[in-house]
Amino acid sequence: MRRLLAARAAQAVVVVAVVATVVFALIHLAPGDPFGAALESGRVSPEVRAEWRARYGLDRPLAEQYVRWIGSVARGDLGWSFSRNRPVAGALASALPNTLVLMGTALLLSIALGIAAAVLQAARRGSLVDRGSSALLLVFYSMPEFWLGLMLLLAFAYELPIFPVSGVVDPVMHEYMGTWGRFVDRVRHLALPALTLTLLLSAAIARHQRAALLDVARADFTRTARAKGLSPRAVLLRHALRNSLGTTITLLGLMFPALLGGAVIVETVFAWPGMGSLATSAIAQRDYPLVSATAIVGAVMTVAGSVIADVLGATADPRLRDA
Amino acid sequence: MSERAAGVRPLVSVRDLAVHFPVKKGVLGRAKGAVRAVDGVSFDVFPGETLALVGESGCGKTTTGRAVLRLVEATAGTILFDGTDVRALKAEPLRKLRRQMQIVFQDPFSSLNPRMTVGATVREGLVIHELAEGAEADARVRRLLEEVGLRPDQASRYPHELSGGQRQRVGIARALAVEPRFIVCDEPVSALDVSVQAQVVNLLQDLQRDRGLAYLFIAHDLSVVQHVADRVAVMYLGRIVETAPGEALYDEPLMPYTQALLSAVPVPDPDAKRQRIVLSGDVPSPAAPPSGCVFHPRCHHPARDAACARIVPPLEPKGEMSGSGKSAGAPHLVACIKQPPTTVDDATQRAAGATHPPQRYLPVVGAR
Amino acid sequence: MSATSGPWSVALRRLRRDRVAIGAAAAIVILALAALLAPLIAPYPPNAQPDIVGMATLPPSGAHPFGTDVFSRDVLTRVMYGGRVSLGVAVLSIALSITIGTAYGAVAGYVGGATEAAMMRLIDALLAVPRVLLLLLALALWGAVGLPALILMLGLTGWFGTSRLVRERVRALSRGEFALAARALGASHARVLWRHVLPSALTPVIVAATLGIGNVVVLEASLSYLGIGVRPPNASWGNIIQEGSEQIASGWWIALFPGLAILVTVVAFNLLGDALRDALDPRK
Amino acid sequence: MTPDPLLDVQNLRTTFSTDAGPARAVDGVSFTVGRGETVGLVGESGCGKSVTALSILRLIDGAGRIEKDSHILLEGRDLLSLPEREMRDVRGNRVAMIWQEPLSALNPVMSVGDQIAEVARVHAHASRAEAHAKAVEMLRLVGIADPEQRANEYPHQLSGGMRQRVVIAMALVMSPALLIADEPTTALDVTIQAQILELLAEVQKRMGMSILLITHDLGVVAETASRVVVMYAGEVVEEAPVRELFADAHHPYTEGLMRAMPRVGGTETRLATIPGAVPAPTDWPHGCRFRERCPYAWELCEREHPPLYQIGAGHVSRCHLAIEPERRAHPHVPIAAATGAGAGE
Amino acid sequence: MTTRRLSAAALLLALAACGRGDRASGSEGDVGGTVVISTAAEPDFLLPPIILSAMGKMVSDQLFERLAEIGPKMNAMGDEGFEPRLARHWTWAPDSLSIAFELDPRAHWHDGKPVRAADVKMGFDLMRDPKVASPQAPNVAEIDSVTVRDSLTAVAWYHRRSLDQFFTAAYNVIPVPAHLLGSVDRANLKADPFVRNPVGSGPFRFVRWVPSQLVELVADTTYFRGRPKLDRVVVSIAPDPNTAVTRLLAGEADFIEVLRGEQLAQAQKDPKLQVKQYGGVDYAFLQFNLRDPKHHGRPHPVLGDRNVRVALAMALDRAAIARNVYDTLATVPFGPAPRSLGIADSTIRQIPYDSARAKRMLDSLGWRDSNGDGIREKNGVPLRFSVMVPGSSRPRQRVAVLIQEQLKGVGADVTIDQLDFNAMIAKLGTRSFDALINSWHPDPTPSSIRQTWTSEGSRTNDGSNFGSYESPVFDAQVDSAVASHDAKQARTLYLRAYQTFVDDAPAIMLYEPNLVAGASKRIRLVNLRPDAWWAGIAQWSIPAGERIDRDRIGLRPAAR
Numbered sequence A: 001m002r003r004l005l006a007a008r009a010a011q012a013v014v015v016v017a018v019v020a021t022v023v024f025a026l027i028h029l030a031p032g033d034p035f036g037a038a039l040e041s042g043r044v045s046p047e048v049r050a051e052w053r054a055r056y057g058l059d060r061p062l063a064e065q066y067v068r069w070i071g072s073v074a075r076g077d078l079g080w081s082f083s084r085n086r087p088v089a090g091a092l093a094s095a096l097p098n099t100l101v102l103m104g105t106a107l108l109l110s111i112a113l114g115i116a117a118a119v120l121q122a123a124r125r126g127s128l129v130d131r132g133s134s135a136l137l138l139v140f141y142s143m144p145e146f147w148l149g150l151m152l153l154l155a156f157a158y159e160l161p162i163f164p165v166s167g168v169v170d171p172v173m174h175e176y177m178g179t180w181g182r183f184v185d186r187v188r189h190l191a192l193p194a195l196t197l198t199l200l201l202s203a204a205i206a207r208h209q210r211a212a213l214l215d216v217a218r219a220d221f222t223r224t225a226r227a228k229g230l231s232p233r234a235v236l237l238r239h240a241l242r243n244s245l246g247t248t249i250t251l252l253g254l255m256f257p258a259l260l261g262g263a264v265i266v267e268t269v270f271a272w273p274g275m276g277s278l279a280t281s282a283i284a285q286r287d288y289p290l291v292s293a294t295a296i297v298g299a300v301m302t303v304a305g306s307v308i309a310d311v312l313g314a315t316a317d318p319r320l321r322d323a
Numbered sequence B: 001m002s003e004r005a006a007g008v009r010p011l012v013s014v015r016d017l018a019v020h021f022p023v024k025k026g027v028l029g030r031a032k033g034a035v036r037a038v039d040g041v042s043f044d045v046f047p048g049e050t051l052a053l054v055g056e057s058g059c060g061k062t063t064t065g066r067a068v069l070r071l072v073e074a075t076a077g078t079i080l081f082d083g084t085d086v087r088a089l090k091a092e093p094l095r096k097l098r099r100q101m102q103i104v105f106q107d108p109f110s111s112l113n114p115r116m117t118v119g120a121t122v123r124e125g126l127v128i129h130e131l132a133e134g135a136e137a138d139a140r141v142r143r144l145l146e147e148v149g150l151r152p153d154q155a156s157r158y159p160h161e162l163s164g165g166q167r168q169r170v171g172i173a174r175a176l177a178v179e180p181r182f183i184v185c186d187e188p189v190s191a192l193d194v195s196v197q198a199q200v201v202n203l204l205q206d207l208q209r210d211r212g213l214a215y216l217f218i219a220h221d222l223s224v225v226q227h228v229a230d231r232v233a234v235m236y237l238g239r240i241v242e243t244a245p246g247e248a249l250y251d252e253p254l255m256p257y258t259q260a261l262l263s264a265v266p267v268p269d270p271d272a273k274r275q276r277i278v279l280s281g282d283v284p285s286p287a288a289p290p291s292g293c294v295f296h297p298r299c300h301h302p303a304r305d306a307a308c309a310r311i312v313p314p315l316e317p318k319g320e321m322s323g324s325g326k327s328a329g330a331p332h333l334v335a336c337i338k339q340p341p342t343t344v345d346d347a348t349q350r351a352a353g354a355t356h357p358p359q360r361y362l363p364v365v366g367a368r
Numbered sequence C: 001m002s003a004t005s006g007p008w009s010v011a012l013r014r015l016r017r018d019r020v021a022i023g024a025a026a027a028i029v030i031l032a033l034a035a036l037l038a039p040l041i042a043p044y045p046p047n048a049q050p051d052i053v054g055m056a057t058l059p060p061s062g063a064h065p066f067g068t069d070v071f072s073r074d075v076l077t078r079v080m081y082g083g084r085v086s087l088g089v090a091v092l093s094i095a096l097s098i099t100i101g102t103a104y105g106a107v108a109g110y111v112g113g114a115t116e117a118a119m120m121r122l123i124d125a126l127l128a129v130p131r132v133l134l135l136l137l138a139l140a141l142w143g144a145v146g147l148p149a150l151i152l153m154l155g156l157t158g159w160f161g162t163s164r165l166v167r168e169r170v171r172a173l174s175r176g177e178f179a180l181a182a183r184a185l186g187a188s189h190a191r192v193l194w195r196h197v198l199p200s201a202l203t204p205v206i207v208a209a210t211l212g213i214g215n216v217v218v219l220e221a222s223l224s225y226l227g228i229g230v231r232p233p234n235a236s237w238g239n240i241i242q243e244g245s246e247q248i249a250s251g252w253w254i255a256l257f258p259g260l261a262i263l264v265t266v267v268a269f270n271l272l273g274d275a276l277r278d279a280l281d282p283r284k
Numbered sequence D: 001m002t003p004d005p006l007l008d009v010q011n012l013r014t015t016f017s018t019d020a021g022p023a024r025a026v027d028g029v030s031f032t033v034g035r036g037e038t039v040g041l042v043g044e045s046g047c048g049k050s051v052t053a054l055s056i057l058r059l060i061d062g063a064g065r066i067e068k069d070s071h072i073l074l075e076g077r078d079l080l081s082l083p084e085r086e087m088r089d090v091r092g093n094r095v096a097m098i099w100q101e102p103l104s105a106l107n108p109v110m111s112v113g114d115q116i117a118e119v120a121r122v123h124a125h126a127s128r129a130e131a132h133a134k135a136v137e138m139l140r141l142v143g144i145a146d147p148e149q150r151a152n153e154y155p156h157q158l159s160g161g162m163r164q165r166v167v168i169a170m171a172l173v174m175s176p177a178l179l180i181a182d183e184p185t186t187a188l189d190v191t192i193q194a195q196i197l198e199l200l201a202e203v204q205k206r207m208g209m210s211i212l213l214i215t216h217d218l219g220v221v222a223e224t225a226s227r228v229v230v231m232y233a234g235e236v237v238e239e240a241p242v243r244e245l246f247a248d249a250h251h252p253y254t255e256g257l258m259r260a261m262p263r264v265g266g267t268e269t270r271l272a273t274i275p276g277a278v279p280a281p282t283d284w285p286h287g288c289r290f291r292e293r294c295p296y297a298w299e300l301c302e303r304e305h306p307p308l309y310q311i312g313a314g315h316v317s318r319c320h321l322a323i324e325p326e327r328r329a330h331p332h333v334p335i336a337a338a339t340g341a342g343a344g345e
Numbered sequence E: 001m002t003t004r005r006l007s008a009a010a011l012l013l014a015l016a017a018c019g020r021g022d023r024a025s026g027s028e029g030d031v032g033g034t035v036v037i038s039t040a041a042e043p044d045f046l047l048p049p050i051i052l053s054a055m056g057k058m059v060s061d062q063l064f065e066r067l068a069e070i071g072p073k074m075n076a077m078g079d080e081g082f083e084p085r086l087a088r089h090w091t092w093a094p095d096s097l098s099i100a101f102e103l104d105p106r107a108h109w110h111d112g113k114p115v116r117a118a119d120v121k122m123g124f125d126l127m128r129d130p131k132v133a134s135p136q137a138p139n140v141a142e143i144d145s146v147t148v149r150d151s152l153t154a155v156a157w158y159h160r161r162s163l164d165q166f167f168t169a170a171y172n173v174i175p176v177p178a179h180l181l182g183s184v185d186r187a188n189l190k191a192d193p194f195v196r197n198p199v200g201s202g203p204f205r206f207v208r209w210v211p212s213q214l215v216e217l218v219a220d221t222t223y224f225r226g227r228p229k230l231d232r233v234v235v236s237i238a239p240d241p242n243t244a245v246t247r248l249l250a251g252e253a254d255f256i257e258v259l260r261g262e263q264l265a266q267a268q269k270d271p272k273l274q275v276k277q278y279g280g281v282d283y284a285f286l287q288f289n290l291r292d293p294k295h296h297g298r299p300h301p302v303l304g305d306r307n308v309r310v311a312l313a314m315a316l317d318r319a320a321i322a323r324n325v326y327d328t329l330a331t332v333p334f335g336p337a338p339r340s341l342g343i344a345d346s347t348i349r350q351i352p353y354d355s356a357r358a359k360r361m362l363d364s365l366g367w368r369d370s371n372g373d374g375i376r377e378k379n380g381v382p383l384r385f386s387v388m389v390p391g392s393s394r395p396r397q398r399v400a401v402l403i404q405e406q407l408k409g410v411g412a413d414v415t416i417d418q419l420d421f422n423a424m425i426a427k428l429g430t431r432s433f434d435a436l437i438n439s440w441h442p443d444p445t446p447s448s449i450r451q452t453w454t455s456e457g458s459r460t461n462d463g464s465n466f467g468s469y470e471s472p473v474f475d476a477q478v479d480s481a482v483a484s485h486d487a488k489q490a491r492t493l494y495l496r497a498y499q500t501f502v503d504d505a506p507a508i509m510l511y512e513p514n515l516v517a518g519a520s521k522r523i524r525l526v527n528l529r530p531d532a533w534w535a536g537i538a539q540w541s542i543p544a545g546e547r548i549d550r551d552r553i554g555l556r557p558a559a560r
Helices: A002-029 A047-057 A062-075 A090-123 A128-140 A145-159 A179-219 A222-225 A234-268 A275-284 A288-316 B062-068 B091-097 B118-128 B134-147 B151-157 B164-177 B192-212 B222-228 B246-251 B256-264 B306-310 B346-349 C006-019 C019-036 C075-111 C113-128 C129-140 C147-156 C161-176 C177-184 C187-224 C238-244 C253-282 D047-057 D086-090 D112-123 D126-143 D147-151 D160-172 D190-207 D219-224 D242-247 D254-259 D298-302 D327-329 E002-006 E054-063 E117-128 E165-172 E186-189 E241-249 E261-269 E306-315 E317-326 E357-364 E395-409 E419-429 E447-454 E455-459 E472-483 E487-505 E534-541 E549-553
Strands: B012-025 B030-045 B050-054 B076-081 B101-104 B182-186 B214-219 B231-236 B239-245 D007-018 D021-033 D036-044 D064-066 D069-073 D096-099 D178-182 D208-214 D227-232 D235-241 D309-312 D315-317 E035-037 E087-094 E098-103 E144-148 E153-156 E204-209 E213-221 E233-237 E275-276 E281-290 E384-388 E413-419 E433-440 E506-512 E516-520
Touching: A002 A062, A002 A288, A002 C113, A002 C129, A062 E098, A090 A128, A090 A234, A090 A275, A090 A288, A090 B062, A128 A179, A128 C253, A145 A179, A145 A234, A145 E002, A145 E241, A222 E447, A234 A275, A234 A288, A234 C113, A275 C129, A288 C113, A288 C129, B012 B062, B012 D208, B030 B050, B030 B076, B030 B214, B030 D242, B050 B062, B050 B151, B050 B222, B050 D242, B062 B182, B062 B214, B062 D190, B062 E117, B062 E213, B101 B164, B101 C113, B101 C177, B118 B164, B118 B346, B118 C113, B118 C238, B134 B151, B134 B164, B164 B192, B164 C075, B164 C177, B164 E281, B164 E516, B192 B222, B192 C006, B192 E241, B214 B222, B222 D242, B231 B246, B231 B256, B239 B246, B239 B256, B246 E117, B346 D147, C006 C019, C006 C253, C019 C075, C019 C253, C075 C113, C075 C147, C075 C238, C113 E433, C129 C147, C129 C187, C147 C187, C147 D036, C161 C177, C161 C187, C177 C187, C187 C253, C238 C253, C253 D309, D007 D047, D021 D036, D021 D047, D021 D235, D036 D047, D036 D219, D047 D178, D047 D208, D047 E506, D096 D160, D096 D315, D112 D160, D160 D190, D178 E275, D190 D219, D208 D219, D219 D242, D219 E549, D227 D242, D227 D254, D235 D242, D235 D254, D327 E534, E035 E241, E035 E549, E054 E204, E054 E213, E054 E233, E054 E534, E087 E165, E098 E165, E117 E153, E117 E241, E144 E165, E241 E261, E241 E516, E261 E275, E261 E516, E281 E395, E306 E357, E306 E506, E384 E395, E384 E419, E395 E433, E413 E419, E447 E455, E447 E472, E447 E487, E455 E472, E472 E487
Parallel strands: B050 B214, B050 B231, B101 B182, B182 B214, D036 D208, D036 D227, D096 D178, D178 D208, E035 E233, E384 E413, E384 E433
Antiparallel strands: B012 B030, B012 B076, B231 B239, D007 D021, D007 D064, D007 D069, D227 D235, D235 D315, D309 D315, E087 E098, E098 E153, E144 E153, E204 E213, E213 E233, E275 E516, E281 E433, E281 E506
16 A cells, blocks of 8 residues: 555656646747736836846746746745735635635535435336436536536525525625634535535436446346345445445546536636636636646646545555555 | 477477566556566477467466467567577568468457458458458458358358357468468367367367368367377476376376376266375465476475475476377476486485485376 | 348447437437528528617517527527537547547557556646646637637547547557457558557447537536637537526526537437447447 | 255246347256255256356346246245245355356455355354354365465455355355355366365265256266256256266267267367257257257157156156167267368357 | 726726715714625735736725825816825925925824825835836826925925826825835835735725635724724625626625626615616727738728728617617717716717718728628728727627627628737737727826827827827827816817817727616715725715624624
8 A cells, every 4th residue: 555655656746747847838839928918018117027037037948947947846836926916825825725625525425425326226226216316417417517506506596595606705704703603604605616516526426336336236246245145235235335436436536637627617606716716817817827836736636636546446445455 | 309200390499488577566667576477488399290288377378379479579588480580580571470370369259359250350361461362362261261160151240149169260260361380279179168169179180180280289178188289298387397298198297296287187987086186275476486396385296305496307308208190209308306317316406405315206197 | 140240230229229329319410400500490690680779688489489699699590500619619629539549549558668658647647637727728828719729629638538548448459369369460560450459449439439529518618608618709509608697687598598408418418428338338 | 856855946947038039048947956965067158057056046137037937945945935035044044156256256345254254144143253253264164274364365365266265165154055056166277176176075075065066067077976967958958867977878968068078088089079059048949959969860859849758767868869769879970070060050 | 897997907097086085974873884895806916006906996095095185076187176185285386396295193004103204205116116117107207206305294396397296196196104115125015915914094904805805904993084984894806797796686795886787687676785876987999900910010901091990980880789788877978088077078070870871981982892702892802800809898798799790781890809808918019909899997187098099109108099090180189188278278179189089980989888886775875986986985884773794793803
């Protein structure tokens, strides 16, 4: 397990380096001066502009810029955000926890929901419950994130104002609430964005988990378990579920970027001040240091997610532990 | 190795063949050790004869067969095909040479392209080597199908529409299409039912007779091997531990491993009372083979002692030149320092910690 | 058995018996026809603004079954024309990404060794960036892009998964026995790859492509929602929704119908993809 | 056949629905297994022997079903009429099963100790500790060294032979009355096969259970079974005590099988073959199902489905030769030469 | 809408925010309460010399007091009507080349230190220092220097006399605390903690700024001119305009500066909300580039011809466009000045909407559709141009689509080039565009037209005459209007210039929106000025009986 972790950590470094390179290449491949627009407003004197360019090394040869860029990424120095007027690291530090809360909640809920649905479906395979819930899940699975978000917003914030429309907490009152009040406030704000992601994600998980369960149900050892005299329930929960979890965990690892992508859109719809909102606004404002940093942090999160998936997968499947 | 029947040159001659697969670890896939799948194997196959390579799963027999055809790259050793150094060939001459040496696989289903009809599969060799095209190729495909016992109209079938035996016949027809001189038969009948197995075994024998083919017949089933082989080589953990003409090997197996192997084969005769040698434990991992004689940890030879763990036994002649027919004059070679006669003299053995002198040990005499 | 019992005709026969697959295919055909034939069958010109003061944002009626938008344009017509863009973008970009992904994955999987390791590390890295983010970055960097560039970018960001899939299949198949048999016959690497490995490796790719079309339709809609997808005056389902999302209370029909079109499309492609996967499943 | 048999299978018919129509995989099979006896169930792939085994445990699922008029009496109780809950008490308890592929038969994510213990937990309602102790005891019984350690290992960490020992240990936890062994050594190397067969013989001696040994290998049957049931095309075609069968096989199929089998020490240079292949279970031929491959077949064989004829004591054969034995002297083709253009496959 | 304001940043920051200096008064009953202002814009900084964004301006105006405030007549010429703020009174030098401001000794910074003349100088110096690169440097270009005469007297020295020289110092030079900013690294001023955590001298104190979420201010009860009625002002930052409105409709916010269309209708129906029109100074137009975007020396191949521009203007039903986008809340402007400034009027002759005539005119100019593709050509050049619109402005995107379709009707092919804001700025800077839909938020002095429409504005780097409209006649008319000292005469001269502008059609005036603010009914809104709705926040109040939870927080600091 330790070897697995070490290998994955080394792999993660490679991945992040490649992502940093790709982002650098993208920015420098794009037409025009990458940092031009931010400096181009007529109010900035040429001298100042030259000074800024020098400060960010934009006057150097591309190769040197690249080395500096990789070097600063390696040091964790992510630069200065033009649009936020603060260090990129600070902007990330305030956004990241919100994203983690949103994604973490959605992930936990959807794993629980998705697996529960799949177990129910697999247990009643072919029944009305199975087919009905499969159809419903497919519809959720097929919905654009923003559309589902908009519909939930329309229903539960507009027409039936149970939940707040945006943000992480009540902007004004939160600071003046008690501990319980704050908790409730957070949960209320979290509800709709987390629900949106959860519905989409649990639909995906349930679909895969159901297929995995049915696959396992065909496996020889499931027959062995039945031949031992186990009840269908015990076979499903003790043998089939545990085995199929492996593929679901792997799937979650692979789905992590998509989940992050979904979070970007959901955060935008619900004005959730996380990495996604940060990235979209940074991109809209051509704040390249911030854009690059969000891409890199996104990659780090993805890699971390896949490492976690690997570790969990190895916990669920001893074969992977020795691999 | 064998200088019998002066003037007959081996068609295939393999010397000190080794195939090691690296065990990869870490991010960059650095090799950390190797699986010694084949570790110093030598043998000859003469025109028109069948050499059987026998052993249990994982002993390296399939890898050996593939390495001879350069379908896996050998780590060391030489492979001569009709005098040509196969390992030294560049891509194009190798491609050309493949016309002369073919392979038939164990699993007739996975070795056929599911998306190609029987006809296309058989025809492919003709196309590749530009042996025939158009109507002529069609005619040759039909002839080949008939020759292996299929109906010509089955050319338009797909593999999944055929039975196991029929598929294996297609595999054989594919190999025959390019008119090879040598075929590696890699467990060609072990996936088949008994009744079908007999059909395919007979077919292979008929083809050998009609076309003068040489076979390297890889198998784990000693009873099938006895029926097809002129000579038999027994492999264990990547090495040949005994080789002899068929009759000699089955009559008087000298390597303790061969003895155990032979004794373990169930005999379809309820009245046969035989002494069975049941080996303890499992085959060790080829990534960490035992020192000395690789078989020594499981050996039942009464003279087994510390020297067995120290001395790598040479594959040396132990009996008189025997054999009849195609294998006439082939020697009986065994890798065991405890089975006299041996070139590893007493002094050497004692120096390696031997406590027992070699002694003739024949617990399974006359399986025949 | 008939002479046409190759894997594809078997799959087709299975599909023809699958009522869900038939329904999904029918839905796709209807949507595609409505889009393709829009210039012939759409009730109005797509961009005509008959009366921007009096006819803007009218609810569905006999004359305008899907209502009108803020510019007094017919929403049904717009949805039909939008389908041309949405489906066209999806199909073309999937075709592009499948081509690139297959070529890349095939090379990596067939060549193997250090080359493969390096190629796949790159894929790992590219897969680690959420595609939406990558697209946002690229589209923002290149500024306003036309449809060809959008297709190009969707295609260029969509092939990583395919290449992985192809790599795995090619790797397994090219080391498998029938590829070995072909090599033993003297077939060149190119021939083994092209004739033996790729045709079998493509089965899951075709399923993935079918499922992928739905994904790209959603992705295009999301990008348009974020304001960087298909730009007006080109109608796409995504930007009709975007326009409509601002009238959601007073003109719900503007966003609803293209949204339903997306939903039906994606559900249909998902069902078809699932059916295709089952039909091509050799275990059955 | 046996008085008061342990298992009495009567007219078992198991059908699967397939794209090509109903497949009568097992089609009216009857046989018995006496107490303490080892019965060999022999046949080639597709003959229905494995389906028979699964039917006994009622583990047929999906597209398959056991027809109404079938009976499987275990100690006099018809398993087919038991409610599912009671049937579960039979599985793994009175009747246990071991499988062909020990690796796939074991749950890869559960330690082997837990998998063995599970049987004790379910049937003996043992506590966790008791069950674990039982698992270790069983591992020791099947000859696994260092059982305490091995109990915590997972299937992939064991060798093929050891895995099969684990499967056997799992089957023996409740000292079942009947052990069904479905090709228990087919996936194993010959030296390991010898070990496993020896183990089975030993535990049978010690525990006294009956064994239904399903195999295609006549050699294995000759060495282990006391009575042999030969199946072909979903039917029993011959049943006899093992010596009698090997000495005097009556059914042409059994005869062909014996001759087609290469044997160590055999003298023939050329094997006899059975031409053609097993017909499809969706489309059994009428009359005698073997007649198209049979060297003796005549028009009666096409007209009339042969019943099981009594040949001798405990010896039955589904072949019309029983009533016209002189025809055996006149095969259509010399049996040894039947090879080559076997286009009828 | 926020970015629309931003796009006019150059002018916005020249704007005089004037406010009547009502003293805080009234009973105990209307002191207290929280107002949550919903916006989609985030302040950039909170230190006046480096602020560029409108929202930064709005917040800093609550935090930082200026020397004097413009009077109710909004007169920017001379000091007539100006009311004292930090400056108790001021003295003109006899030659009018300097003005001495005497500070109110009661004025103090929120850290308790008194406001001193050095603070005025510091405010000016920061604007002027090239290291700071203040975007507002041009706004104080008229001032040569600020000196400290004594601790309470600061003197502004001018290069030359002008009508708005008092306004320049009193409005644009905002004192900042020298004792806190004296030692900052000016080259890195934007990174200094102060700019995100300022100490001001105004009626509200800074509490906190959570990026992209909120800025919170609380009443300074020791403010020398009397504490504001509200306890607390929170700027709640939404990521987009829709969300900002939604927050008001959902009751999470109390005020939004602009409501329109559907959302306005919703707010009007909502019993908890009030809507309030307050005019506006914005005007939007379709601006043409008169120069060839590829060769600046040549006229634009299509739009360089005045007659073509006039024909295009005739083809546009501007009333319908305004109606479609703003319903009744916008009117077609008379000329390049909004009605609310009172300088332009209906006497200016307009180009009528007459598409038939537009077609005839184009025909006679030689633009004919000879190849039948629906688009006119002349000498092989198609009547085709692209129109830039910022991706952030929905109304302008909508207008672009309307214009596109209407011009298609007369055989002109318009492509819409939707750009993000910065990309658009870059193209404007290099003049590489055909046309754009833009909007100005001009300052109350009509002279600002120089920057936007005269030759001067087209040549200099700071100018905003992106279309290179260079008419000597118009230039001369504007110059004489600016030079005039008589208001009546100036008005006549300006009207003449506007007429020239309308006839030349370098841009087609589209609409001037009538801004409507939305607010919770419990807020008593005071002094929503067309140019600066926030001018009266210190006087807004919430009656005790109508307060809700957040109004009752009081002045206590946040629990954290």
